[in-house]
Amino acid sequence: MLRRQVLIAFASIATLTACMGGQEAGTVMQTGSTFEAPSGKALVVFYRPAAFAGAAIRFNVQHTDGPVGQLTSGAVIQKVVNPGENTFWAQAISQDSITIQAQAGQTYYIRGDVRMGIYAGRPQFTQVSETTALQDMSR
Structure with missing residues (x-):
């Protein structure tokens, strides 16, 4: 019985360690930063409000061009994209995605939340809106 508990504990630690990889190719912003799209491009700002519930859950935001970054509790990440259709996704046990029809010079705000599932949190x-995002980020 003790051996089984030790094996379960080891497997849990190994799984959590694997999920806690380093920051990927995104730009992490400090709260209070200004968000402005560069000329001829659009800017997508991902944020996740700081919360105790689900704080241990992290997920990597992906884009068709490659990784954006790891969205953790309280994180803010930005991605400069070309105008047109842009799809982003993240996967923990289940996957969620969002597609934006980006226009040059525009900034888009995406709130990332963790919804609790049967086995683990899911993105x-x-x-x-900008107003909602800035209010959420200032808390």
Whole structure:
């Protein structure tokens, strides 16, 4: 019985360690930063409000061009994209995605939340207004 508990504990630690990889190719911003799209491009800002519930869950945001970054509790990540259709996704046990029709000079805000599932938390993306995003990020 003790051996089984030790094996379960070891497997859990190994799984959590594997999920806690380093920051990927995104730009992590400090709260209070200004967000402005460069000329001829669009800017997508991902943020996740700081919360105790689900704080241990991390997920990597992906784009068709490659990784954006790891969205953790309280994180803010930005990605400069070309105008047109841009799809982003993240996967823990289940996957969520969001597609934006980006226009040059525009900034888009995507709130990332963790929804609790049967086995683990799962990502959920919601596009929000600038006002809502800035209020969420200031808390």
